[in-house]
Amino acid sequence: MNDFFTAPADARAPRTVEDTGLPFLFLAELVTKVLYQRGQMRLPELASHLKLNVSVIDPLIAFLRGEKLCELVRMGSSGTDADINYLLTDAGRQRAATALARNAYAGPAPVTLAAYTTQVQAQSVANVHVTRARMGEVFDGTVVNPRVLAQLGAAMNSGRALFLHGLAGSGKTYLAERLRDLLSGSIAVPHALMVDGEVIPFFDTVQHQPAAEPVTITSSFDRGTATDMRWVRGVRRPAALAGGELTLDMLDLRFDPHTRLYQAPPHLKSNNGIFIIDDLGRQRCSPEALMNRWIVPMDRNVDYLTLHTGHTFQVPFDVIVVFSSNFVPHRLSDGAFLRRLGYKIEVPPASTDEYGVLFRQACAQAGVPFDADSFAYLLDCHRQRNVPLLACHPRDLIRQLGDLARYEDRAPELSRRTLDWAWDNYFAAGSQHGGPDLDRRERGWMEND
Numbered sequence: 026m027n028d029f030f031t032a033p034a035d036a037r038a039p040r041t042v043e044d045t046g047l048p049f050l051f052l053a054e055l056v057t058k059v060l061y062q063r064g065q066m067r068l069p070e071l072a073s074h075l076k077l078n079v080s081v082i083d084p085l086i087a088f089l090r091g092e093k094l095c096e097l098v099r100m101g102s103s104g105t106d107a108d109i110n111y112l113l114t115d116a117g118r119q120r121a122a123t124a125l126a127r128n129a130y131a132g133p134a135p136v137t138l139a140a141y142t143t144q145v146q147a148q149s150v151a152n153v154h155v156t157r158a159r160m161g162e163v164f165d166g167t168v169v170n171p172r173v174l175a176q177l178g179a180a181m182n183s184g185r186a187l188f189l190h191g192l193a194g195s196g197k198t199y200l201a202e203r204l205r206d207l208l209s210g211s212i213a214v215p216h217a218l219m220v221d222g223e224v225i226p227f228f229d230t231v232q233h234q235p236a237a238e239p240v241t242i243t244s245s246f247d248r249g250t251a252t253d254m255r256w257v258r259g260v261r262r263p264a265a266l267a268g269g270e271l272t273l274d275m276l277d278l279r280f281d282p283h284t285r286l287y288q289a290p291p292h293l294k295s296n297n298g299i300f301i302i303d304d305l306g307r308q309r310c311s312p313e314a315l316m317n318r319w320i321v322p323m324d325r326n327v328d329y330l331t332l333h334t335g336h337t338f339q340v341p342f343d344v345i346v347v348f349s350s351n352f353v354p355h356r357l358s359d360g361a362f363l364r365r366l367g368y369k370i371e372v373p374p375a376s377t378d379e380y381g382v383l384f385r386q387a388c389a390q391a392g393v394p395f396d397a398d399s400f401a402y403l404l405d406c407h408r409q410r411n412v413p414l415l416a417c418h419p420r421d422l423i424r425q426l427g428d429l430a431r432y433e434d435r436a437p438e439l440s441r442r443t444l445d446w447a448w449d450n451y452f453a454a455g456s457q458h459g460g461p462d463l464d465r466r467e468r469g470w471m472e473n474d
Contacts, residue, residue, distance in 0.1 A: 038253045040080050046137040047219060053085045054124045057094060057113060058131040061121035065098060065112035076133040076216060076254035086111060094120055129285035130224040135217035136255050138338065145296050145341040148212045151184035155207050163206045168379050176370045181207050185367025186323050186346040188354050194417035195372045197349045201301045204347065205264035211236035212297045213256045221336045225287040232294050233260045263298035265291045269307045276318055280333035296343045305350035305357060312357040319346060323365045374413035377404065387419040388439065391427050396439045403444055422447045
């Protein structure tokens with residue numbers, strides 16, 4: 026894989042306040058908030074914290090000193106700038122406290138929304154090219170229906186949303202999460218965004234993980250720094266997963282009145298990557314309401330968010346949305362939404378051969394000796410009780426064999442006795458699982474296997 030990195034729109038570190046694209050008074054206020062929270066700091070420490078060159082901070086400090094909001098204290102005897110610490114005066118602390126009451130952000134200097142939008146477009150997920158060879162590399166050793174694999178590869182090249190559906194346990198979530206590995210190249214992510222005077226923290230250490238080969242950058246307190254430290258480089262294309270806990274409120278920009286900080290929605294942090302909505306249809310809001318929330322972003326590649334001040338603004342929507350559900354698409358939405366889904370991919374139960382490979386893999390991983398006769402007996406159980414061959418079954422059943430072996434203080438074994446024991450635990454002994462009420466789609470899969 027040939028990874029690439031697209032430099033931010035203004036890759037060179039800003040050398041003046043004007044170069045940052047941020048208002049002078051905003052940056053001066055940000056300096057007071059940092060000093061308020063951190064106490065006295067040396068200029069290199071302040072530059073490192075704000076991710077700005079000293080040449081940018083110098084005039085800000087001079088302004089604060091001129092306004093008697095900041096003062097300097099010499100802490101050493103070398104007579105150099107290294108001995109100078111800066112701290113707020115009483116008036117400066119009052120000014121900082123007022124600023125923190127409006128917005129408590131006191132981290133690295135943000136980038137402008139315009140700069141962020143330009144960067145997202147430059148490193149768009151639509152530029153990623155997935156080939157059959159690449160699919161083979163990523164899914165090597167994974168048992169996947171060849172038809173499904175080809176559909177997924179083509180869907181990733183489309184850059185459009187896709188809908189994975191099939192029975193619970195068929196492997197939909199696993200496949201969706203593996204799609205991230207198809208996205209080549211690292212991206213740049215800002216520490217924070219500034220919108221209409223408000224700061225929105227953006228970089229997330231959970232969602233924005235370093236790529237295999239992180240980018241080396243220079244120190245921010247070097248007056249000649251060439252790299253804009255407000256951007257975090259060498260970040261893997263993100264893949265966020267939201268399940269039944271997802272609500273409509275989570276998809277909006279949220280402002281906590283207690284912490285006085287914003288929380289960016291997960292799909293915004295997923296720009297240039299994937300956002301997976303798992304178990305669609307099991308959220309606390311209706312599927313129709315959730316899907317209607319995505320119609321405009323998927324159609325126009327933009328989304329609209331609102332600050333707590335009431336200001337509404339446009340952000341780029343460069344995300345491959347992956348919906349995963351146990352329900353077929355037409356049960357969850359209407360044609361207006363479904364036509365915006367590029368691909369609707371069914372993940373069927375495993376074939377007998379695929380199930381055999383999965384079972385052998387589960388035995389090898391758990392240290393359970395494989396027995397062909399016992400496996401044939403298990404297949405008969407599936408057929409007689411009309412239970413589809415789902416990808417999750419081998420792992421789950423073999424785990425129960427290991428649990429029993431530990432309880433009986435012996436080595437795990439694969440036999441009819443242990444399989445019956447595991448089957449009754451897993452599917453509930455005496456239940457009618459797979460009986461006359463078996464879903465018509467499941468019954469069709471069993472008959473066609």
